[in-house]
Amino acid sequence: MxxxxxxxxxxxxxxxxxKANEASANRAKFGMSKADKMQxxxxxxxxxxQLDGAKLERD
Structure with missing residues (x-):
């Protein structure tokens, strides 16, 4: 039956x-917050x- x-x-x-699928797509599309991007x-x-400071100068 x-x-x-x-x-x-x-x-x-x-x-x-x-809605959950759309929200997930938007999170991936728009990414991080401004503070996260700046960090x-x-x-x-x-x-x-730091990498540039560690390079050895060769003559």
């Missing part, structure tokens, strides 16, 4: 999963400066 399903709850569950950029600059 088939299981009885409340169509309203199924429709709401589908809407929730669609990452500062880390890259610091690492590059």
């Amino acid at each position: 088939a299981e009885i399903v409340n169509l309203r709850s199924v429709r709401k569950a589908k809407q929730r999963s669609d 990452t950029m500062a880390d890259k600059v610091r690492a590059a400066r």
